[in-house]
Each structure stands twice: as structure tokens, then as C-alpha cells.
Amino acid sequence: MLRTHNCGELRLENVGEEVILCGWVDTIRNLGSLVFVDLRDKYGLTQLNIDPKLFENLAIKNEYCIQVKGVVRKRQEINPHLPTGEIELAVSNITVFSKSKLPPFEIKDDTNALEDTRMEYRYLDLRRPIMQRYMKIRSDLSRYAREYLYQNDFQEIDTPTLIKSTPEGARDFLVPSRIYKGCFYALPQSPQLYKQLLMIAGTDRYFQLAHCYRDEDQRADRQPEFMQIDCEMSFVDRDDVLKIIEGLLKYVFKKTIDVDLPDFVRMDYSYAIDKYGCDKPDMRFEMLLNDVTDSLQNCGFKAYDGKTIIALKVDDYADKVSRKHQDADNLLAKKYRVFGVSHLKYENGQFVSSIVKNINQENLEKLAARLDVKDNDLLIICADSDATRAKSALGALRLAYGKEMGLIDKNVYKPLFLINWPMFEKTAEGNYECLSNPFTRPVDEDLPFLETDPSKVRSTSYDTVINGVELSSGALRIHDSDVQKKVFEIIGLSDEDIETRFGFLVKALQYGVPPEGGFGIGVERLAMELAKTDNVRDVVAFPKNLKGFEPLSSCPSKVPEADTDVLGLKIVEDEQNGQS
RNA sequence: GGAUCUAUAGUGUAGCGGUUUAUCACGUCUCCCUGUCACGGAGAAGACCACGGGUUCGAAUCCCGUUAGAUCCGCCA
Numbered sequence: 001m002l003r004t005h006n007c008g009e010l011r012l013e014n015v016g017e018e019v020i021l022c023g024w025v026d027t028i029r030n031l032g033s034l035v036f037v038d039l040r041d042k043y044g045l046t047q048l049n050i051d052p053k054l055f056e057n058l059a060i061k062n063e064y065c066i067q068v069k070g071v072v073r074k075r076q077e078i079n080p081h082l083p084t085g086e087i088e089l090a091v092s093n094i095t096v097f098s099k100s101k102l103p104p105f106e107i108k109d110d111t112n113a114l115e116d117t118r119m120e121y122r123y124l125d126l127r128r129p130i131m132q133r134y135m136k137i138r139s140d141l142s143r144y145a146r147e148y149l150y151q152n153d154f155q156e157i158d159t160p161t162l163i164k165s166t167p168e169g170a171r172d173f174l175v176p177s178r179i180y181k182g183c184f185y186a187l188p189q190s191p192q193l194y195k196q197l198l199m200i201a202g203t204d205r206y207f208q209l210a211h212c213y214r215d216e217d218q219r220a221d222r223q224p225e226f227m228q229i230d231c232e233m234s235f236v237d238r239d240d241v242l243k244i245i246e247g248l249l250k251y252v253f254k255k256t257i258d259v260d261l262p263d264f265v266r267m268d269y270s271y272a273i274d275k276y277g278c279d280k281p282d283m284r285f286e287m288l289l290n291d292v293t294d295s296l297q298n299c300g301f302k303a304y305d306g307k308t309i310i311a312l313k314v315d316d317y318a319d320k321v322s323r324k325h326q327d328a329d330n331l332l333a334k335k336y337r338v339f340g341v342s343h344l345k346y347e348n349g350q351f352v353s354s355i356v357k358n359i360n361q362e363n364l365e366k367l368a369a370r371l372d373v374k375d376n377d378l379l380i381i382c383a384d385s386d387a388t389r390a391k392s393a394l395g396a397l398r399l400a401y402g403k404e405m406g407l408i409d410k411n412v413y414k415p416l417f418l419i420n421w422p423m424f425e426k427t428a429e430g431n432y433e434c435l436s437n438p439f440t441r442p443v444d445e446d447l448p449f450l451e452t453d454p455s456k457v458r459s460t461s462y463d464t465v466i467n468g469v470e471l472s473s474g475a476l477r478i479h480d481s482d483v484q485k486k487v488f489e490i491i492g493l494s495d496e497d498i499e500t501r502f503g504f505l506v507k508a509l510q511y512g513v514p515p516e517g518g519f520g521i522g523v524e525r526l527a528m529e530l531a532k533t534d535n536v537r538d539v540v541a542f543p544k545n546l547k548g549f550e551p552l553s554s555c556p557s558k559v560p561e562a563d564t565d566v567l568g569l570k571i572v573e574d575e576q577n578g579q580s
Numbered sequence: 581g582g583a584u585c586u587a588u589a590g591u592g593u594a595g596c597g598g599u600u601u602a603u604c605a606c607g608u609c610u611c612c613c614u615g616u617c618a619c620g621g622a623g624a625a626g627a628c629c630a631c632g633g634g635u636u637c638g639a640a641u642c643c644c645g646u647u648a649g650a651u652c653c654g655c656c657a
Contacts, residue, residue, distance in 0.1 A: 031620085032613040047617070062607090079617055105591050106607065112592050116649055169657035189657085216656045217581095335583075335653045396652095437657045546650070 008044025012086050014072045025064045042132055047088040063100035069093040119551040134539050138527045144255040145229050148248050154207040159194035166501050170214040181568035187213035193505050195232040199516040200508050207231045218546045221536050232518030238460055241517045242417055245464055257530050264415045272418055277395015282468030283414035285407035289394050295370045299363035308387035311379050312394045313371050314401050318345035318378040336393040344379040415466045423457035432490050436461045441476040450486045471526055474519025
């Protein structure tokens with residue numbers, strides 16, 4: 001037996017026992033004729049009291065991996081900050097399992113080593129207690145999600161990860177086939193098509209903790225390789241599915257971080273865009289957007305003619321917003337391709353701004369009345385021919401101001417379902433495209449619009465959003481082949497297109513499809529919420545950086561020519577194609 | 581594909597045209613220390629200031645380029 005206890009469990013009642021502990025040397029406090037060492041493992045710290053001669057002989061250094069034997073004894077002075085702070089181990093014997101080089105950064109929670117450095121030595125980074133906590137949360141969430149789904153009669157099935165490439169949605173990671181030269185497998189972006197086949201197969205309730213891959217540019221909250229809690233259910237309507245999502249998330253939050261989520265509210269997609277300027281509203285604070293096009297109709301300012309005009313009112317904050325601040329706001333707004341925003345400060349019953357001289361007094365009064373503007377309120381106005389663009393820009397500013405003004409309480413959770421998404425969107429060329437995938441079922445009462453005006457059709461898609469983070473999305477699927485045909489027609493898919501892209505699914509749809517629906521919950525996003533971090537790399541053991549590079553093992557990497565030859569691949573100078 | 585920011589001992593930082601022999605903290609090394617727990621005290625070592633050009637009498641500092649990283653827009657059905 002290598003150890004009798006871990007480093008987090010010894011207490012006063014163990015005093016007098018002879019125990020063996022294993023772990024890493026955390027902190028050394030050498031007082032001369034008395035040496036204290038904190039021994040660290042996953043479970044905590046235990047103070048060792050080591051004879052200086054023994055300590056010197058072994059030349060113990062930080063991060064050595066050791067085993068110690070000794071008797072537990074009460075400390076002369078307790079350390080209230082440590083669970084094991086009332087005892088220490090009087091060490092009689094030390095075995096050094098393994099020495100350690102000097103680590104490139106200190107193994108403690110408040111390290112400020114650059115992420116780059118941390119990633120190169122991820123195994124040391126993960127030794128830090130805070131990272132251990134993140135990994136635990138990730139593990140717990142998987143465990144409790146499974147637990148909940150098993151309790152609700154879901155069956156776990158693994159679907160393939162070498163699949164047919166479907167040129168739809170995100171870019172696929174491709175894997176070249178050795179036997180079929182010139183042919184490729186794709187890594188799945190989601191188990192979407194397979195889970196629909198499983199419903200046709202009569203599985204009834206399926207789930208999987210699925211590995212998914214998307215070859216798109218990275219973000220702070222997005223990795224090329226990620227996991228989904230992927231579910232699909234037969235003979236259900238939307239409410240049945242939403243009930244499972246809500247139940248699952250409530251269960252996971254409670255079990256993992258002991259938080260009782262409030263009941264999930266429902267919000268229309270159009271309301272979210274109008275009032276929050278995005279499709280993942282953060283409801284922890286108000287400060288909603290307002291369409292003030294009416295108030296500024298024919299206001300005399302040519303730049304506003306024919307535009308949609310959106311206003312964000314920031315209460316009692318005008319004096320805090322300097323010229324420099326306004327420039328920064330403009331920079332942020334311009335990312336959303338608007339010309340910019342105007343700041344109107346309300347002082348002594350009047351708007352003060354560089355643009356007020358262009359606007360009729362009458363319109364300004366209308367505007368003030370419409371938004372109930374008071375002294376020291378700030379209006380940020382954005383006008384654009386594209387209403388959604390203006391709303392997005394102000395939506396981003398809303399979040400920035402909410403954060404800056406401290407309106408966001410990190411201990412509050414505001415979950416919602418975003419429903420009634422548009423089924424189609426028009427491309428620049430005037431064609432229709434599915435906003436979601438083409439198997440998404442339209443809302444029943446909108447079915448007639450498939451014939452008359454597809455832009456009015458809403459889909460049964462639902463996103464789950466908590467605190468401005470999209471945690472899951474899903475939808476009911478089309479089970480009526482006529483509806484399916486009509487949808488394909490609207491997005492201009494020829495029979496040939498359909499056949500090559502997903503002929504196998506369309507074929508299956510001819511053999512009795514149950515009304516079904518499902519969802520996928522992003523495991524990393526959920527873990528980020530539970531861990532209260534906004535960096536996805538914190539909850540992934542071995543993450544990739546923004547360029548999809550994994551600094552620890554230096555991947556992706558070049559391979560010997562013989563390996564590409566056997567795959568029938570030719571590597572073109574300075575380009576790496578088809579490797580995965 | 582585009583925008584912004586960043587790069588200085590092992591780690592994190594200061595410096596932002598000339599008092600620099602480059603600041604400070606942590607870490608490391610040596611010595612002292614019997615109750616520490618952010619131990620304390622004395623001392624020491626450690627940096628081609630990312631790389632390549634340019635401006636200048638003079639560049640860590642200003643400019644251009646390259647590389648690497650971060651954040652965002654596009655993208656992510």
C-alpha cells in the first residue's frame with residue numbers, strides 16, 4: 001500500500017495514528033533546526049514536520065513527488081485556513097519517488113503566467129488547485145447529466161466519428177481514406193443525422209456525450225474539438241423536450257455547484273433581437289434597446305432619413321462618459337458595420353450632443369418623452385438602413401455598459417428558452433437559406449406560409465441561454481415527407497443535391513418517422529458557466545489555442561512523405577491539406 | 581478574410597528618446613534561524629529588452645516589416 005490517507009483528510013481524531021501520505025512538495029519553510037513542508041495532492045495540503053538532517057540529506061525541492069511516513073500530531077498553533085490545519089505529520093521516513101526540475105511557473109492558484117507558458121506545461125498548470133476544481137466540475141457535470149438522463153429512460157448510444165462529409169454548415173475536419181484513394185471521412189460536427197436515424201429505428205430516447213469537431217476560427221469560448229450532451233426523443237412536442245432540458249440543467253447546477261436555477265422563461269427570437277440586440281440575451285440586467293424611429297421621423301437630420309433608429313438609454317451616467325469613452329464606444333459599435341453611434345447627454349432638461357443642432361427641437365422633445373429621459377441620463381443612438389445591424393451594435397454596447405456599471409451579479413442565474421426562430425433567411429442574392437438545418441420542423445400554424453411567404457415561417461428551434469451564454473440548441477424535426485420536400489424546394493436543393501448530401505437520411509424518412517425532437521448542450525460552455533470562467537481553455541484539459549494549435553504536443557504536425565503517399569495525398573509547398 | 585492589443589531575467593512587471601550598470605515582486609542559489617503556514621534575516625546569481633530593417637549624434641523606448649500570443653468582427657446549419 002503506497003498510502004493510507006490523502007493530503008486532505010487527516011483531522012484531530014487521527015492524532016496518534018501512523019499514516020503514509022503521497023504527494024508533491026508544495027511549500028518549504030525551513031526554520032533551521034525545524035522544517036515544515038506542505039505536501040500537496042488532489043485532495044488538499046497536509047503540513048509535514050521534518051527533521052532538518054533528514055531533509056538536508058534528501059535535498060528535497062519544490063514539486064518533488066514523495067511518500068512520507070509518520071505519526072499524526074496536534075499542531076502547537078492551528079491554521080484556520082486549512083481543513084487539515086489542526087494537525088501535522090511528524091515525519092519519520094521519506095521516499096523520493098521522483099525529483100523535479102524547477103517548474104517554469106509557481107504551482108499556485110493566483111499564477112499570472114501567460115497562457116502560452118501554461119499550455120506548454122499543461123501538466124504543471126493542471127496541478128494548480130483551481131484547475132483541479134475546474135476539471136472536477138467538468139467531470140461532475142458529465143456524471144450528473146448522465147444520471148439525470150438515465151433516470152429519465154434515455155439510452156446511451158455511441159455514433160461513429162468517421163462519417164460522411166456533408167457540405168452544410170461549418171467546415172468539416174477531413175480524414176483521408178487509405179483504401180478509397182481520393183475519398184475522405186469527416187469528423188462529425190454533431191451526431192445530428194445519426195440521432196434522427198436512431199429515432200426512426202425506434203430507440204425512443206437516446207443520448208450521448210458526443211465528441212464534435214468544427215474547422216472554423218476559434219474564440220475565447222470556442223474550440224475546434226468540443227463535446228455535446230446530445231439527446232433526441234420520439235413522440236414528443238416542444239414542451240416535452242424543453243421540460244427535459246430544464247430538468248437536466250436544474251439537476252446539474254444543483255448537484256455540481258449547489259445552485260437552484262429559477263424556472264426558465266421563454267422569449268421570442270424577435271423580442272431578443274429588438275430588446276437585447278442579440279440572440280443570447282443576458283437578462284441579469286435591464287437597459288433594453290428602444291426603436292425610436294417614430295420619434296425621429298423627419299427630424300431634419302439627413303443622416304437619419306430612411307434609417308431605423310435605435311436608442312440605448314443609460315440611466316444617470318452621462319457625467320461618467322468622457323469623449324475618450326465615446327470614441328471607444330464607437331470603435332466597438334463599428335465592429336458591427338454601422339457608421340457609428342451618437343451620444344446624447346441630458347442636462348438641465350436639454351440634450352447636449354454634437355448632433356442636436358441637426359435635429360428639430362420638436363423631435364428631441366418627443367424622444368425625451370418617449371424614453372422618459374431625466375437629467376444625467378445618456379442616450380446612445382444608432383441609425384442604420386439595416387435594423388439588425390444597429391441593434392447588434394447597441395446590444396454590444398448594452399453589455400459593455402452593464403459590465404462597466406457593475407449591473408451584473410455573478411451569483412445570479414437567468415435562464416431562458418429562445419423560441420420562434422425564423423425558419424429561413426434571405427441571402428444577398430435573394431435566395432432562401434435555412435437558419436438552422438433543413439430537417440428542422442416549422443411551427444405548425446406557419447405551414448401555410450411555406451407556399452405563400454417563406455420569410456414568415458417560424459421554426460420549432462429552441463436555444464437555451466443562461467446569462468448571455470448559449471448553452472444548448474435544438475429543434476423538432478420534420479416527420480412529414482411532403483413538408484420536407486417543400487423545405488428542400490424553398491432552399492433550392494435539386495434532387496441530385498439532396499441525394500449526394502444526405503440521400504441516406506431522406507431514404508430513411510420514407511419508412512415511418514415518429515414526431516421527434518432533441519437538443520445538444522455544449523459541455524464546455526456549461527462547464528464555463530458552472531466554473532464561472534469566460535475562458536473555454538480553463539475547462540478543457542488539453543486545449544488548442546486560437547489557431548487550433550496544441551502547444552503541449554505541437555499539433556498539428558508534418559508527417560513523413562511515406563504516410564501521405566499511402567493515402568494518395570500530395571503535399572503542396574506551404575500548404576497542409578487533408579491532414580487530421 | 582479583417583480589426584485591435586501585447587511581446588523586457590524562470591514567472592509577472594516598471595521604464596515610453598539621453599542620470600539605465602534596465603526597476604520592483606515572486607521564484608532560484610548561499611549563509612543564519614525551534615513553531616512556521618505569504619515564515620523571517622543577510623547576501624548572490626540570473627535579461628543579446630521577440631526577430632529583421634529604418635529614423636536619430638544616441639533606441640528597450642519612435643517608425644516599418646516579420647513571428648508568436650490574446651481579444652473581437654466575419655465564420656460557427
